[in-house]
Amino acid sequence: xxxxxxxxxxxxxxxxxxxxxxxxxxxxxxxxxxxxxxxxxxxxxxxxxxxxxxxxxxxxxxxxxxxxxxxxxxxxxxxxxxxxxxxxxxxxxxxxxxxxxxxxxxxxxxxxxxxxxxxxxxxxxxxxxxxxxxxxxxxxxxxxxxxxxxxxxxxxxxxxxxxxxxxxxxxxxxxxxxxxxxxxxxxxxxxxxxxxxxxxxxxxxxxxxxxxxxxxxxxxxxxxxxxxxxxxxxxxxxxxxxxxxxxxxxxxxxxxxxxxxxxxxxxxxxxxxxxxxxxxxxxxxxxxxxxxxxxxxxxxxxxxxxxxxxxxxxxxxxxxxxxxxxxxxxxxxxxxxxxxxxxxxxxxxxxxxxxxxxxxxxxxxxxxxxxxxxxxxxxxxxxxxxxxxxxxxxxxxxxxxxxxxxxxxxxxxxxxxxxxxxxxxxxxxxxxxxxxxxxxxxxxxxxxxxxxxxxxxxxxxxxxxxxxxxxxxxxxxxxxxxxxxxxxxxxxxxxxxxxxxxxxxxxxxxxxxxxxxxxxxxxxxxxxxxxxxxxxxxxxxxxxxxxxxxxxx
Ligand SMILES: Cc1ncc(C[n+]2csc(CCOP(=O)(O)OP(=O)(O)O)c2C)c(N)n1
Numbered sequence: 001x002x003x004x005x006x007x008x009x010x011x012x013x014x015x016x017x018x019x020x021x022x023x024x025x026x027x028x029x030x031x032x033x034x035x036x037x038x039x040x041x042x043x044x045x046x047x048x049x050x051x052x053x054x055x056x057x058x059x060x061x062x063x064x065x066x067x068x069x070x071x072x073x074x075x076x077x078x079x080x081x082x083x084x085x086x087x088x089x090x091x092x093x094x095x096x097x098x099x100x101x102x103x104x105x106x107x108x109x110x111x112x113x114x115x116x117x118x119x120x121x122x123x124x125x126x127x128x129x130x131x132x133x134x135x136x137x138x139x140x141x142x143x144x145x146x147x148x149x150x151x152x153x154x155x156x157x158x159x160x161x162x163x164x165x166x167x168x169x170x171x172x173x174x175x176x177x178x179x180x181x182x183x184x185x186x187x188x189x190x191x192x193x194x195x196x197x198x199x200x201x202x203x204x205x206x207x208x209x210x211x212x213x214x215x216x217x218x219x220x221x222x223x224x225x226x227x228x229x230x231x232x233x234x235x236x237x238x239x240x241x242x243x244x245x246x247x248x249x250x251x252x253x254x255x256x257x258x259x260x261x262x263x264x265x266x267x268x269x270x271x272x273x274x275x276x277x278x279x280x281x282x283x284x285x286x287x288x289x290x291x292x293x294x295x296x297x298x299x300x301x302x303x304x305x306x307x308x309x310x311x312x313x314x315x316x317x318x319x320x321x322x323x324x325x326x327x328x329x330x331x332x333x334x335x336x337x338x339x340x341x342x343x344x345x346x347x348x349x350x351x352x353x354x355x356x357x358x359x360x361x362x363x364x365x366x367x368x369x370x371x372x373x374x375x376x377x378x379x380x381x382x383x384x385x386x387x388x389x390x391x392x393x394x395x396x397x398x399x400x401x402x403x404x405x406x407x408x409x410x411x412x413x414x415x416x417x418x419x420x421x422x423x424x425x426x427x428x429x430x431x432x433x434x435x436x437x438x439x440x441x442x443x444x445x446x447x448x449x450x451x452x453x454x455x456x457x458x459x460x461x462x463x464x465x466x467x468x469x470x471x472x473x474x475x476x477x478x479x480x481x482x483x484x485x486x487x488x489x490x491x492x493x494x495x496x497x498x499x500x501x502x503x504x505x506x507x508x509x510x511x512x513x514x515x516x517x518x519x520x521x522x523x524x525x526x527x528x529x530x531x532x533x534x535x536x537x538x539x540x541x542x543x544x545x546x547x548x549x550x551x552x553x
Contacts (some may be wrong), residue, residue: 057086094281134146300317379434518534
């Protein structure tokens with residue numbers, strides 16, 4: 001076997017291997033040569049070469065999102081590292097384990113006029129769960145920091161940064177290891193629940209007739225079926241989910257905005273919960289956040305092993321355990337109380353359903369219509385990746401088959417890496433992956449396609465409405481040159497030549513008939529990855545969506 005000659009590089013490889021961290025995304029450079037040679041020469045590692053570090057980091061994020069294990073990024077010194085930051089921040093807020101390993105010059109060479117050097121140590125400090133600032137000579141302290149970085153990425157599910165200084169010569173190799181690194185174990189303590197305290201909370205629960213459970217971004221299968229059934233069988237409980245919650249039951253409310261947007265002041269008062277329980281990550285619906293901030297519950301409990309955001313300014317308790325562990329201990333302590341809380345909201349749901357169907361049956365070919373058709377066309381058990389902007393918002397309004405797992409980068413809601421993330425996620429998930437994106441997000445991350453690992457059954461549905469359609473929906477919209485240029489960023493670009501350049505199938509749709517044909521051909525062809533570009537009318541899209549909410553009044 002070939003190993004890098006530099007002992008520090010050997011230690012890094014050894015400790016990753018000992019911790020079974022094997023997915024490595026490498027971007028080209030010279031300073032990282034000891035690591036690149038070491039990782040790429042060892043068949044225990046699965047290495048991917050991606051030139052653009054921003055795209056590489058989102059690709060890594062997609063793999064880690066699916067495997068739920070750390071993915072490693074390796075880059076050279078200088079600005080290369082900074083291009084990881086968007087995905088690093090996304091990993092921080094979405095709790096996805098990423099390990100960045102940046103090659104550096106020794107500290108004595110920083111800020112003395114040496115080329116391709118910046119201040120790399122702690123560069124992600126604001127969003128990093130741990131920063132290992134290694135030193136050039138292999139040592140037990142280096143090993144401790146390396147182990148700690150990996151342990152924290154695993155235990156706390158988030159991004160960590162390892163900065164590794166290497167001095168030239170960088171390319172020399174040896175056939176025997178010269179160091180024997182120490183691997184430090186995780187000091188993670190098991191999650192425990194204080195049952196005495198839990199009983200007090202159960203008393204509050206048992207005395208409340210209006211309890212709302214709101215589930216944010218959540219991994220599929222994270223909540224047991226028993227817990228789901230217990231929620232569903234409790235008439236004092238309303239469960240609200242989003243497409244990214246990946247939790248399903250016919251009695252849950254999965255179209256929050258459709259339900260609450262038309263509410264009057266009296267409706268909101270009647271709906272105000274006494275107890276709000278939240279778990280999962282970010283919540284997409286702005287309207288539910290505005291509602292809960294204005295009509296605050298008396299108690300808000302958040303369940304999460306790490307963090308509890310006081311999103312509604314009324315957080316009263318943070319249970320620092322996995323939701324499943326919490327509910328397994330909590331639900332046996334609860335009793336049924338008489339309530340019409342669920343029944344009232346369910347009646348609204350039924351009314352909305354009827355009007356929703358009538359409205360969708362009469363609207364012209366616009367973004368909304370396209371989302372209705374596209375979401376209904378998705379094959380069972382596929383993985384759905386959605387970009388930020390209006391795509392993720394339309395997806396909240398239309399039911400999606402429960403067999404489909406849904407993901408979106410809601411940690412920072414950036415439009416800068418949705419395609420790369422989806423491509424990475426597809427690599428790590430054997431199911432067919434469909435990625436729905438807007439045009440600005442797609443064009444922004446077009447380097448995502450500069451990637452040799454795109455699976456043949458990867459399908460992009462690009463909804464091209466000529467710019468950032470979201471800005472037409474937001475209140476600041478006015479048909480002015482400033483709006484068109486600086487908000488909407490109106491354009492006439494298409495994906496046709498990108499598809500050609502990167503060797504993807506390319507199909508176009510611009511009405512219902514061509515959309516239906518386009519979807520059929522999209523799913524039928526698996527010889528190469530494919531793009532279906534759907535052109536929608538820039539000026540009509542927003543009025544059709546805004547009118548939707550008025551139809552319920
Ligand atoms: C990195 C980043 N820059 C800017 C934004 C602000 N932003 C949000 S949506 C959007 C436009 C997206 O347009 P498009 O992808 O075409 O989707 P559409 O709104 O048409 O659905 C922009 C610029 C962001 N979220 N992330």
